Amino acid sequence: MFDLLPDRLPWFIGGPILGLLIVGLFVLANQPLGASGAYVQTSGLFRRQAGVVKWRVWYFVGLFVGGLLVTRVLREDAGVRSGYDALREVFPLGVTIPLVLGGAILLGYGAALAGGCTSGHGMCGTAQRSPASLAVTATFMATAILTTFILRVATGGAL
Amino acid sequence: MSNTTKLNVIGLIFGAMFGGVLGAMNLHEYDTIHAMLRLDEPDIFLFMASAIVVSAPLLWLLERNGFTTPLGGELRLSRSKPEAHHIKGGALFGIGWAIAGTCPAPALVMFSSGAMLSLIAIPGIFIGLHLRERQQRGVGHSGDGEHRDLVTLSK
Numbered sequence: 001m002f003d004l005l006p007d008r009l010p011w012f013i014g015g016p017i018l019g020l021l022i023v024g025l026f027v028l029a030n031q032p033l034g035a036s037g038a039y040v041q042t043s044g045l046f047r048r049q050a051g052v053v054k055w056r057v058w059y060f061v062g063l064f065v066g067g068l069l070v071t072r073v074l075r076e077d078a079g080v081r082s083g084y085d086a087l088r089e090v091f092p093l094g095v096t097i098p099l100v101l102g103g104a105i106l107l108g109y110g111a112a113l114a115g116g117c118t119s120g121h122g123m124c125g126t127a128q129r130s131p132a133s134l135a136v137t138a139t140f141m142a143t144a145i146l147t148t149f150i151l152r153v154a155t156g157g158a159l
Numbered sequence: 160m161s162n163t164t165k166l167n168v169i170g171l172i173f174g175a176m177f178g179g180v181l182g183a184m185n186l187h188e189y190d191t192i193h194a195m196l197r198l199d200e201p202d203i204f205l206f207m208a209s210a211i212v213v214s215a216p217l218l219w220l221l222e223r224n225g226f227t228t229p230l231g232g233e234l235r236l237s238r239s240k241p242e243a244h245h246i247k248g249g250a251l252f253g254i255g256w257a258i259a260g261t262c263p264a265p266a267l268v269m270f271s272s273g274a275m276l277s278l279i280a281i282p283g284i285f286i287g288l289h290l291r292e293r294q295q296r297g298v299g300h301s302g303d304g305e306h307r308d309l310v311t312l313s314k
Contacts, residue, residue, distance in 0.1 A: 120304020
């Protein structure tokens with residue numbers, strides 16, 4: 001809407017801000033900023049499970065709200081679109097949808113099995129110097145880079 | 160204000176700030192994550208590394224000095240040993256991450272930015288988490304990352 005932000009914040013500004021957010025949540029509440037846990041609690045809320053950690057549901061809502069403020073209010077709004085530009089250039093929608101769905105199911109299952117995702121292990125776990133988080137992070141970085149390479153070869157360099 | 164309410168407000172604010180940073184870094188775009196994993200540009204690796212460089216020493220100092228948090232007791236960091244499920248889960252997560260070009264937090268920002276294929280990705284993540292949850296039965300607190308036993312709040 002207002003076009004106040006650059007197309008992408010420089011990493012040396014965004015990174016330290018994220019670092020301070022990680023520290024901030026530990027300082028206030030002794031909790032990691034993990035996002036998969038927020039999904040688990042939100043789905044628990046909808047399924048009326050007992051013992052739902054409510055603040056993680058608010059955290060889930062907050063992610064949406066913060067994203068909305070930055071991408072549609074503070075920055076020029078890209079509007080309603082499909083997203084996945086690079087993938088859509090290579091594949092028709094009939095291939096893109098099952099790819100995205102399959103990838104998302106895999107990453108959700110993997111995050112639950114590992115006990116966390118890019119934020120919980122990759123950021124907050126490594127910041128705590130946890131050997132388990134370092135192992136998870138090294139593993140997912142390696143398989144993600146390898147998978148991307150395989151996709152690139154399989155599409156003849158198009159992706 | 161009860162501690163539970165305070166924690167809810169903190170959750171909303173920290174979620175919004177985190178979502179805002181992810182949006183400002185364009186991490187809600189498939190193209191950003193794909194370019195990172197293609198090793199075309201180092202920016203997102205540097206973004207993650209600089210966040211850790213800032214947070215790790217501060218957390219270490221706070222823990223060493225026995226800092227007591229207002230809502231969660233004494234600050235204690237988790238340092239679990241790697242087990243097989245970490246490696247298996249991490250491996251599957253990485254493959255899915257590369258194919259879907261998003262992960263749990265950026266997927267929500269993707270939705271708020273108006274990218275409609277997030278309506279495929281977000282339910283997919285829920286399904287994946289749920290499939291694992293069904294195997295485990297009743298472990299309701301997975302997914303937070305490294306996490307000491309859940310903090311019990313005084314109401």
